[in-house]
Every structure is written in C-alpha cells, then in structure tokens.
Amino acid sequence: MRREPNAEVDVWARRVIGAAIEVHRHLGPGYLESVYEEALAIEFGLQGIPFERQKTIAAIYKGRPVGEGRLDFLVAGQLVVELKTVDAFAPIHKAQVISYLKATQLDLGLLLNFKVPVLRKGIKRVIQTDEVEEE
Numbered sequence: 299m300r301r302e303p304n305a306e307v308d309v310w311a312r313r314v315i316g317a318a319i320e321v322h323r324h325l326g327p328g329y330l331e332s333v334y335e336e337a338l339a340i341e342f343g344l345q346g347i348p349f350e351r352q353k354t355i356a357a358i359y360k361g362r363p364v365g366e367g368r369l370d371f372l373v374a375g376q377l378v379v380e381l382k383t384v385d386a387f388a389p390i391h392k393a394q395v396i397s398y399l400k401a402t403q404l405d406l407g408l409l410l411n412f413k414v415p416v417l418r419k420g421i422k423r424v425i426q427t428d429e430v431e432e433e
Contacts, residue, residue, distance in 0.1 A: 303406040303425065310347070310377045311408055315421060317341040318410050322417040331383045334412045335370055338381070342373075349373045355401045369398055378407035382420075387411060392424055399426035 303311075321337045335351070342349045353372040357365040371379035378398050382391060387409060395407040404426065411420030 306374075307376045307406050310374045311406060311423065313345065313347055314342075314371075314373055314377065314379055314408060315410075317345050317347060318412075318421075319417050322412055322420075325412075327383075327413050327415060329383070329412070331381050331412070334381055334383065334410075338371070342371075347373060348375075349379075350375075355398065357401060367398055367401060369402075372402070376404060376406075378402065378404055380407065380409050382409060382411045383413040384411055385413065387422055392422065395424040396426060399424070 414420035
C-alpha cells in the first residue's frame with residue numbers, strides 16, 4: 299500500500315528542489331558530488347532550510363545493530379536527500395533511499411542527480427512504500 303507523505307514534508311521537498319535548482323543554475327553539471335553537497339548546504343543556509351549533513355543512521359538486522367548508513371542530508375528531520383552525479387539513476391540508487399527511509403521511519407526521499415543539463419530531469423521522488431525495479 300502506497301503511503302503518501304504529509305503536506306509539510308511536501309513543502310520541504312519543494313523548497314529543497316528549489317535550492318537544488320539554484321545550485322545547478324550557478325554550477326551546472328560536471329563537478330563531483332562533494333561540490334554540490336557543499337553548495338547545497340550553503341544554499342540551505344541562505345534559504346533558512348533546516349538540515350543535518352552526513353547524518354549517520356543505524357542499520358538494524360533482527361533488532362541488532364549491524365552497521366550504519368550516512369544520509370547526504372536530512373532536512374527538517376523529515377526528508378531524506380541523496381545527491382548523485384551519474385549518467386542516469388540505476389535501481390540501486392532508489393533502493394538505497396528506500397533503505398534509508400525504512401531505517402529512519404520516514405516517508406519521503408529525494409534523489410538529486412546533478413550530472414544533467416537541466417536539473418528537473420535529475421529529480422526523483424521516492425516514497426518508502428515504492429517498489430524497487432528489477433535490474
């Protein structure tokens with residue numbers, strides 16, 4: 299069953315997308331992911347978007363911690379944001395976000411790929427209940 303995120307999370311998602319478009323407008327494609335991460339952190343600050351960068355989350359297996367994951371950004375404690383600089387999204391990218399959503403018990407994540415001529419083509423909205431496509 300598909301569970302849509304609440305309206306507040308959607309507002310944060312729109313604001314994050316706007317900030318990412320601003321970063322892409324100034325930098326364009328071609329840099330490493332770390333460059334976009336730094337620029338997006340600056341833009342979040344300028345736009346008053348609350349975030350945690352490189353947020354560590356626990357990986358749990360049958361009730362026991364087995365390691366950790368690291369989110370590029372956790373926005374307003376409600377939205378997972380993962381950055382990529384790839385030719386095209388692969389199913390593993392969506393699977394990664396779904397795993398992070400399950401671990402954090404959050405509903406919505408954004409995959410942002412900065413290696414595109416127009417950022418709108420590099421945005422993927424991921425809901426925890428989405429299925430991962432087979433490769």
